[in-house]
Amino acid sequence: MTTAVLSEQRRSGRLLRNIGFTALPLVIVLWSLADLTLGRELVTWLPYLGSGFMMNVVISLCAMTLGTTVGAVFGILELVSFKLVRYPVVAYVQVFRNAPHLVLIFATTYIFPFEIVVAGNYLPFPDWMKAVIGLAIPASAYVAEITRGAILSIPTTQWEAAKGLGFSRGQALRWIILPQCLRRSLPPWMNILASITMGTSLASLVGVHELLHAATDASTSVRRLDFTIIAYIVVMAAFFTLCYPIARLTRRLERRFKTA
Template sequence: MANDLALNPGSRGSLRGRSFGLLRDPWVILLSALAALGAAWAATGTAPAAVQALWHWSPALLRGMGVNIQISVLAMALGTAAGLAVGALSLSPSRLLRRLTRAYVLLFRNAPILVLVYFTTYVFPFELSAGRWTVPFPDWIKVVIGLGLPASANVAEIFRGAIQSIPSAQWEAAQSLSLRRAQIFRMIVLPQCVRRMLPSWMNLYASITMSTSLASLVGVHDLVDTATVASNTVARSDFTILVYFTLLALFFAYCYPIARWTRYLERRHEHH
């Protein structure tokens, strides 16, 4: 084989390309690492104490990940609803509305997410009172609002860009058919906007999901907070390393398929 490689340098390059292609796939690296760990534990006959502790804490960690996913879904739903409204207003004929929406987008797109999370947590009241009724205002809802604000600003920009990317000839052709502006918007523009917005929207959702890790800083019992409690309870350095690697793996396992699907949609949109 060495002689073949010497006689055909191109085969060496293709072999190297295939090897690096495998190494570039994170799933191959992750599965190889897990297989190596499994082989080591099988040789010793027992799992290390840190792994046993991780198995004990795994239900709590999964519940914490569920809290992060819940916050991300609600924040993205809130941000999408508000962003679509702001994006539509940014195309209003009124100069005042355009300026106000532009100021909103610039403010919340450029504000640090951690500052917004702290702002909504400590500025908003801890409970809402209406007459004799008092309703608690939990911290996780404030985090949803804190993450929904930058999400709405980004969705507004994505929506505005998608609308402006529609060729003006389509508007003119629809107007020549005596369609009203609302009908053009609903029947012609919006279906195309959804397809053009989806990759950017999914990228934004993955970013918001990763930002939910900030919720632990304001007392929300999410995945990061659970990992911290577990680390302090077990009080072993090897377990601390393992539990935070597990935290990274859980976020990766949730966000990586979203990133791959986003790339697929982007390539599909380019071909169309």
Template sequence: MLNILTFSRVPSLASSTVLPVLGGIAVAGLLWSFFEPESAATLLVWTPYLARGFAMNILISICAIALGSLVGLILGALELSPRALIRFPALVYVQIFRNAPHLVLIFATTYIFPFEILVAGLRIPFPDWIKATIGLAIPASAHIAEIVRGAVQSIPTAQWEAAAGMGFSRSQTLRWIILPQCIKRVLPPWMNLYASISMGTALASLVGVNELLHAATDASTAVQRTDFTVAVYLTVLVWFFVYCYPVARFTQNLERRFAVR
């Protein structure tokens, strides 16, 4: 129980203190930039282009957390296996990729996977945003595996014993009895992880993905004015804040509602 509670509360504590401060600074700076009429007008012209970039951030974050959740659920179950040959590879994967820098994994997946896939004589492009999604899904799966493991271990052992007494196998007990009870324990840290992955999608700009930060850099390079550069990068910060801060607040509410005592 300690593992799952610790993991879920520490990130939300950081988000509850750091995010409002950063958001306040960004909003204040952005409002200041609007005192420059020319900067504000130019920013409005570039807003649709920035919005398309931010849509890519949202798409990458949703796909990464979905893929990471699927793989992480399987890994979490493997970590609980009584057989060492099954448990050990899952533990190694989790320990390696849970502590791996996201940027390194994004670069690795970008160059490991081909730029095109040959299928029945047809060359199908392998987009960079999918590679970035895989790069973010790898550490997400490792974190989710630990979340699932901690949640399962927080369930009283008496329920395992009762299920065994009723003739359930270990896999049936895990699937039908234990995992449904883990949802309220898993959801708060899962939401925190999604907010972290959403902010990490900005790293995809370094491998050529046309997301929000990449779009802001394009705009800044095209306009080449210091006041506009400040305004556009503050806009990036504000948009990420507006998207991620409600997730952090919702997570805190879930923690209070689903607190395990």
């Protein structure tokens, strides 16, 4: 395929994306202006929808932070020679990589209590934190596999050179191997971030006030088919606006690291 054809395809893709970004908000605005009552209802409910969307962002960031921390450690433990450590970690990764996110969210919701006792004080354990744990579990399993694969992709000569310089195996892992793994792991990690972000909408099924839950509440209260359609279009547009830049950045990083 010639360079001219590739350039034309890229220009066409950018044109379609620009049309999509412009057309969807324009449709919503024109639809609202055509019916002023509908427009007033939408403006009234937008702050409520916005607060729900912020909960999606918080859940996704917390889940990825927890999942990345646990997953990076488990990815290293998958490579240790001590079988009593390696086998349970490998079993954890294989089980939770293939577990549905919704099942894990329901499981954490019912397994963990509604309150926890700390120094004799009863502290609430909100549902959104349970959703964070439910999404962090599969995230940690995926990150563990990414970390394991990144470590194995480093040439063995790097380990030998570090040993020749007097580094212990732990020091070589910390100062030489893991910094190189970070660069290789970033694109697939961002794919997991996008997946977990979209999965936060499942938290609505256990009563968490997030965007989908807020849209359902608004639709139930207004009881208008056109408002319901617009409400769910807003949900779709919000997730697209959040996840699409992640996908674009991931592809850019993949091209950059491939040519580097």
